[in-house]
Amino acid sequence: MVLKSTVEHGWLLSKLLKLDDEYQGRWEQWRWTMETGELPKEIPQTEFLDLGHPQVLQMLSSCLQSIPKGGCGSPSRFIPYFTDWLLYxxxxxxxxxLPHEPEGCNSASNRLIQELELKLLISCPFDYFGHLLAANRYGQSTAKFYPTPTWTARTMAIAAVDSSAAIAPFHIYEPALGTGRLALEMSNYAISLTGWEWDSLLMKIASLNFMLYAPYLALPIPSLGGDLVIGDTLTGKGISFIRPNLKYETPASAPKPKLNNSLLINGIKLVSSWLSDAVWDEKDKTARISNIYGEIIVINKVSDTAVKIETIKTFADNQPHSKIYTQPEIIKDEISKLYQQGYQHFLYIAKAPYSRSLGITKLESDPDSLFFMSQSVVQYLKHGKPDIKLYPIFMDTYPALNFTRGTVDSFYIPDTEELEKLSKDKSQQTRVFLNLFTGRSVDEQRTIFNSVVCYSTLLNIYDVADTRDIMAGLLDKNSPLQQAIVQYITLFHFSRYEVNRNIAFKLNPYSKLIGDEGIGTISTYTYSNRNVKFNNLAFLTSIRSALYGR
Incomplete structure (x- = not known):
């Protein structure tokens, strides 16, 4: 029988769909989700083999040996062509x-049609091509390809799911995709993927695996987001493997998920600012340049009994003073970067404008009184991110009397009803949601006085959606989210503990950033008889921007 020398694009797909109906049912799920846009209640489970089936390995070996005419040459060198042929x-x-046949391999496509047994591949799921590459020591002097053993990938997937506070289905982030072994195991819990890989052959094999066993990873569902990108994860530069015309130039432009269940869940952002070369109350203040700076701390739950707290960076930028309270660009950029990594809950913390009162009232005569917490700033930071949760928080410290007897060094006060009465904010815009107390004395000469750090938020100034988020995240004591946030803030204080006689949480973990001892204060000094202040931090920020960009 004489076979056609060419075959149509997608000629194997109908066979794959029939076999998938028999063994997995994932292509039907992909079709249903594409049409309805609804998340599936359950994902059809696939059990991937640990070592692959010998019969399938033999079949693939026969396919590779059939590519060169007469079977001469090393079969492994035809893996790229065979991969392209299957994807086509x-x-x-x-x-x-249709891929060009290698030199000296005329009619290779016809011979592959005769040798290929697709049913074997579908009925015995495994990363066969990754196995073949590893067996032939692919890239071990350059790309360093060492595939993760299947059982290890399975254990990692289970651990990731068990330690997550989110609910399946998840979105997968895989910065080093390889041939997709970990993503295959995660496909039992996730239906969208953002995967990066700089080696094009590994990306092709991963895509082939996904076409065979997890179509929603191979062909992302638009309503859920995700992509497969050939590029460098560290620089964020790459090209979509699925849509070659789509390029990624920076980390902030990388593909993002549209699920609410990413495995990274919380972030804290601390901000402050300091005016440059100006007297605070002079008339042209808004025309001046201000330096806005902050610190980013991320808090991730790693298990039921552990969280990981780490400072990932500090940032600084010079902006017109008139913009820092309406459009703080550097803060928006940093939030966007974290959002691309899957962070959706942001504690947006600044020092309370008034240190002698828990009340924070916006005055028409003082447009800066809310600092970075105005409705316009919150909307600006959330623009284009409909699923982000931003919690505006003011913190301050004040003295308190310790009426307890004993050796308690620190504790938190969950019931703030009495303490809230201290607030002088008659408009009820200020709501205290957490007070933390330490046994450390404020003044060694007056040891009965101790310090309390107070966390408060604002109500009645934001729109309905933002107010609802604030209530659920900060004020509703019956909300699991509120309980988690309070717990995380408390643990953050302990992560920066102080040691005297006993370990106690650090009362003000933000002291190096904001307040009288913060970097903004110590970087600013008077240099003229008009009390004009020079901002050394703003000067150094300008130098850095000139050398390296923002």
Whole structure:
């Protein structure tokens, strides 16, 4: 029988769909989700083999040996062609034309049609091509390809799911995709993927695996987001493997998920600012340049009994004073970067404008009284991120009397009803939600006085959606989210503990950033008889921007 020398794009897909109905049912799930846009209640489970089936390995070996005419040459060198041929046959958009047959391999496509047994591949799921590459020591002098053993990938997937506070289905972030072994194991819990890989052959094999066993990872569902990108994860520069015309130039432009269940969940952002070269109350203050700076701390739950707290960076930028309270660009950029990594809950903390009162009232005569917490700033930071949760928080410290007897060094006060009565804010815009007390004395000469750090938020100034988020995250004591946030703030204080006689949490973990001892204060000094202040931090920020960019 004489076979056609060419085959149509996607000629294998109909066979794959029939086999998938028999063994997995994932292509039907992909179709249903594409049409309805609804998340599936359950994901069809696939049990991937640990070592692959010998019969399948033999079949693939026969396919590779059939490519060269007469079976001469090393079969492993034809793995790239065989991969392209399968992707073309399965209708993957990355390979729209039938691959050119290697030199000396005329009619290789016809011979592959005769040798290929697709049913074996589907009935015995495994990363066969990754196995073949590893067996032939692919890239071990350059790309360093060492595939993760399947059982290890399975354990990692289970651990990631068990330690997550989110609910499946998840979105997967895989910065080093390889041939997709970890993503395959995660496909039992996730239906969208953002995967990066700089080696194009590994990306093709991963895509082939996804076409065979997890179509929602191979062909992302638009309503859920995600992409497969050939590029450098560290620089954020790459090209979409599925849509070659789509380029990623920076980390902030990288593909983001549209699920609410990413495995990274919380972030804290601390901000402050300091005016440059100006007297605070002079008339042209708004025309001056201000330095806005902050610190980013991320808090991730790693298990039921552990969280990881780490400072990932500090930032600083010079902006017109008139913009820092309406459009703080550097803060928006940093939030966008974290959002791209899956963070959706942001504690947005600044020092309370008035240190002698828990009341924070916006005055028409003082447009800066709310500092970074105005409705316009919150809307600006959330623009284009409909699922982000931003919690505006003021913190301050004040003295308190310790009427307890004993050796308690620190504790938190969950019931703030009495303490809230201290607030002089008659408009009820200020709501205290947490007070933390330490046994450390404020003044060694007056040891009965101790310090309390107070956390408060604002109500009745934001729109309905923002107010609802604030209530659920900070004020509703019956909300699991509120309880988690209070717990995380408390643990953050302990993460920066102080040691005297006993370990106690640090009362003000933000002291190096904001307040009388903060970097803004110590970087600013008077240098003229008009009390004009020079901002050394703003000067150094300008130097850094000139050398390295913002």
């Amino acid at each position: 046959g399965l209708g993957h958009p990355s390979i729209a034309k």
